[in-house]
Structures are given as structure tokens and as C-alpha cells.
Amino acid sequence: MMSDTPQPSTDSGNEVVRGSADDFAFLRVPGLGFCVGRGPFRELADEPGDGVDAFYAGDFQMTDPRPWKVPASFWVADDLTALAKHIGETLPEISWDSPGFRQWEGVFSKVSRDLSAGRYEKIVPAVVESGRVVSGDLDALVHRLPELPEEYWTYGYRVGSRGLVGATPERLFSLTGDELITMALAGTAPVERRAPFVNDPKQIREHEIVVRYLIDALDPLGEVVREKREVMSLGSIVHFRSALKVKLSESPGVDALVRRLHPTPALGVLPRNAENLELLGEMRDRLGVPKRFGAPFGVRVGGSFHGVVGIRHICWRGTHALLPAGCGVIAESECENEWKELAIKRESVKRLFGI
Numbered sequence: 152m153m154s155d156t157p158q159p160s161t162d163s164g165n166e167v168v169r170g171s172a173d174d175f176a177f178l179r180v181p182g183l184g185f186c187v188g189r190g191p192f193r194e195l196a197d198e199p200g201d202g203v204d205a206f207y208a209g210d211f212q213m214t215d216p217r218p219w220k221v222p223a224s225f226w227v228a229d230d231l232t233a234l235a236k237h238i239g240e241t242l243p244e245i246s247w248d249s250p251g252f253r254q255w256e257g258v259f260s261k262v263s264r265d266l267s268a269g270r271y272e273k274i275v276p277a278v279v280e281s282g283r284v285v286s287g288d289l290d291a292l293v294h295r296l297p298e299l300p301e302e303y304w305t306y307g308y309r310v311g312s313r314g315l316v317g318a319t320p321e322r323l324f325s326l327t328g329d330e331l332i333t334m335a336l337a338g339t340a341p342v343e344r345r346a347p348f349v350n351d352p353k354q355i356r357e358h359e360i361v362v363r364y365l366i367d368a369l370d371p372l373g374e375v376v377r378e379k380r381e382v383m384s385l386g387s388i389v390h391f392r393s394a395l396k397v398k399l400s401e402s403p404g405v406d407a408l409v410r411r412l413h414p415t416p417a418l419g420v421l422p423r424n425a426e427n428l429e430l431l432g433e434m435r436d437r438l439g440v441p442k443r444f445g446a447p448f449g450v451r452v453g454g455s456f457h458g459v460v461g462i463r464h465i466c467w468r469g470t471h472a473l474l475p476a477g478c479g480v481i482a483e484s485e486c487e488n489e490w491k492e493l494a495i496k497r498e499s500v501k502r503l504f505g506i
């Protein structure tokens with residue numbers, strides 16, 4: 152489905168058909184279930200017409216010319232048993248190679264200089280842990296997903312020898328009729344630091360930057376209602392989350408809404424101008440961050456759209472696995488603390504998958 156690998160394809164004008172019946176994609180929508188599609192996928196540049204269920208899978212820089220992927224078959228189920236016979240049985244054992252602190256220090260000092268120079272107010276660099284499969288199958292990670300609590304939007308896909316499996320707590324937005332629901336998710340601490348976290352001015356500012364961005368981005372579309380900032384508990388880590396809702400006076404459509412919101416400063420950079428986005432892109436490339444990390448991933452099902460921010464995942468090509476994690480950096484951030492935050496985010500993913 153995802154177009155970064157050459158796949159057998161048939162091109163007919165503005166659409167391309169890729170992959171095979173072995174390929175799949177899924178997203179669990181709270182209250183609905185697992186939306187699942189099997190390949191081959193018809194890839195389209197624009198949102199398909201009414202009545203067509205489809206996945207949206209872009210890359211972080213929004214360079215995929217056809218982010219809409221219409222599966223050959225689509226269904227909604229309580230679990231992923233229908234995929235079970237197409238994926239490996241044994242959870243993988245992976246030999247991981249941690250990212251180096253030196254490299255992070257270099258990135259952090261460049262970011263600190265840019266912040267002092269007023270080039271941006273917040274940016275989200277990322278580092279990547281790289282692994283090799285020792286035994287088992289990477290796609291068997293899928294078996295863990297139905298057990299995870301509903302705070303996680305579990306998602307993934309497999310296309311040939313590439314794939315991704317994740318459990319993100321971050322909704323980009325849902326659109327049902329004229330109601331848009333989104334959230335600011337930023338600010339992180341290990342669960343043992345929950346008490347000081349709640350009143351930590353640095354964490355609150357880091358979070359409120361994202362809230363402010365979302366309100367500014369959505370305000371032209373209708374009245375924005377923001378709920379109170381709350382602590383989201385995810386086992387070993389906690390985040391700040393603020394829910395936001397808008398009754399759209401007119402809907403610009405899913406494609407325009409994705410472009411309006413992504414990347415929020417929970418994954419991107421503020422101000423979100425072309426120059427800063429390019430700089431973030433270069434930083435990510437230098438650090439080997441996969442193009443799909445932090446990208447919008449969604450499903451259009453029964454006329455509603457649900458999109459998430461593609462974080463907390465493991466992606467792979469063959470037997471090579473990657474586990475990326477990012478963290479918001481603002482003027483008050485400290486290099487060692489952010490380094491620890493990157494580690495606890497990666498650890499939380501490993502724990503979720505039991506690896």
C-alpha cells in the first residue's frame with residue numbers, strides 16, 4: 152500500500168493499483184472496532200467519492216502523491232483474527248542498537264542555538280533505535296494489539312516485506328458530519344514523576360503551545376471548544392492531553408483538514424513555515440528518522456474520518472526494525488532530561504508489545 156517501495160503496479164491516469172492480497176492495513180477506532188483492509192490497494196490523490204471506505208497513509212513531509220489507499224476488501228471487526236493466518240505466529244526477538252547520546256547532544260545544541268536566536272519556539276527532533284530480528288516474526292506484533300486498552304489507537308500495515316505496527320495515543324482528528332474532534336497531546340513524564348509533572352511550568356508551556364496552535368488553525372472554521380488540560384496515563388508514562396471540538400460552519404474536506412493541522416507542534420515545529428519545516432526535515436533525515444514517523448494515518452469508514460498521528464510504532468523492512476521516538480524541545484528544555492524522555496517513550500513501546 153505505502154508507495155515508498157517499487158511494487159508491481161498498474162497505472163491508470165491518476166490512480167495506481169499496488170501490492171497483493173497478502174497486504175493489509177488496519178486502524179482500531181474506539182467504540183467501533185478494527186477497520187481492516189486487504190490489498191491490492193487502489194491509490195488515489197484525493198479523497199474517494201461517497202460510500203468508499205479507504206485508508207489515508209501519508210508520509211511526514213506530505214510528499215506521497217496518492218495518500219488515499221482503497222483496499223480490495225474492507226471490514227470492521229472486534230479483533231484481527233481474520234488476518235491471523237496471513238501473519239507470523241511467534242513474537243520477534245530483536246537485538247536492539249540504541250541511538251548514541253553524542254549524536255543527540257549535537258542535535259540538541261543546534262536546536263538550543265536556534266531557539267535562542269528566535270528562529271522557532273518549539274521543535275520536535277527524533278532519534279531511532281535500530282534492531283535486527285534474531286528469531287520470530289515482526290508482523291506477529293499484530294497479535295498483541297487487541298489486548299491493549301482503548302486509549303491506544305492501534306494501527307499498522309504490511310506491504311510485501313515492509314510493515315509497521317503501532318499503538319498511538321494521539322488523535323489527529325475525527326470528522327463526523329460537521330463535528331471535528333481533535334486533541335493536543337504534549338508534555339511527558341515517567342509515571343513516578345506524575346505529581347511534580349502536573350504543575351511543572353515547562354511541561355505546561357510545551358503543551359499549551361500545541362493547544363494555541365490548534366485553536367488558531369481551527370478558529371476560521373467554526374467555534375472551537377477546548378476542554379480542560381488533563382493527565383493521560385499510559386502505564387509507564389503520562390502526558391498532558393486537552394480535547395478540542397469544532398462545529399464546522401463549512402467543511403473544507405479531509406485532505407484540506409489534514410494539511411491544515413499536520414504537523415502540529417506535538418510533532419513538528421512552531422512557527423510552521425516552509426523554512427522551519429525544511430530544517431526539521433533535514434534534521435530528521437540526518438538522524439535516520441523514517442518518513443512515516445509522525446505522519447497522518449487514518450481511515451474513512453461509513454462517511455466518517457478518523458486520523459491519528461503515527462507515533463509509538465515499530466516499522467520494518469525485511470528483518471531490520473526501527474523504533475523512532477521524538478520529544479518537544481523549547482527554551483526551558485534540558486538535554487539530559489529530553490534524552491531520558493526519548494528512552495522512556497521507546498521503552499513504553501517495547502513494553503506494549505512485550506518485546
Ligand SMILES: C=C(O[C@H]1C=CC=C(C(=O)O)[C@@H]1O)C(=O)O
Pocket residue numbers: 275321336337338339390416417418462463475476477478479496
Ligand atoms: C513525539 C512523540 O510524542 C509526542 C506525543 C506526546 C508527547 C510528546 C512530548 O511530550 O514531546 C510528543 O509531542 C513520540 O512519542 O515519539
